[in-house]
């Protein structure tokens with residue numbers, strides 16, 4: 633579905649709203665099992681394609697005014713705040729005042745921006761495979777290298793290089809349908825939209841100081857074998873967010889919700905029911 637000039641999204645079920653924010657360079661289809669499950673267990677689930685991804689590709693050109701880096705002048709930049717404002721605008725259109733905001737990885741950075749910008753609109757947070765600190769200089773440079781690679785050669789190199797980090801060894805060996813689904817998701821990402829978000833992640837704020845002021849129930853989720861955002865990143869958030877629980881998922885790396893959907897869904901449902 634798409635309303636006006638905003639994002640493409642799924643909107644299923646009825647009840648208290650849950651907004652699912654995908655990671656990079658994915659799209660809302662990564663949440664398929666969560667949309668199906670939560671919408672049949674008493675929740676209204678909204679999953680957008682974030683700006684520049686999935687069916688929201690055309691949105692990338694709308695943010696060229698965010699440009700600050702003259703070296704990459706022709707490439708738009710989508711900040712985490714741009715995406716958080718898009719989510720709030722979508723909630724406005726859907727007449728959702730407050731929601732549980734659930735983000736995986738880049739979706740988690742956007743969740744941090746969302747609570748920062750709209751503190752009264754998040755009734756709960758789910759932070760999966762993400763982290764609070766900003767990038768260091770080396771990580772920023774790696775992102776800018778990836779932008780050049782994507783724009784010159786497309787997504788295939790990135791898909792092949794990242795699958796073994798995104799998925800746990802057991803998923804790679806035993807769940808070929810998950811591997812294929814994730815590979816296809818990365819391959820169909822728009823290099824321009826992905827580059828804009830990659831530049832936005834490089835420029836993102838350090839959210840560490842925000843953790844102590846988060847005052848809504850929070851579930852921190854991490855894959856036991858995630859080399860991208862390891863368990864230590866999750867513990868860092870859990871230690872500092874007052875009202876938080878930590879769920880460590882076995883046999884999963886970065887894509888916990890796709891690798892272990894039953895465990896992920898159960899943890900999410902129990903958390904949502906505990907805060908009603």
Ligand code: MLT
Pocket residue numbers: 654655656657736737738739833860886
């Ligand atoms: C993601 O899955 O969204 C990315 O790994 C986030 C990042 O590159 O920091």
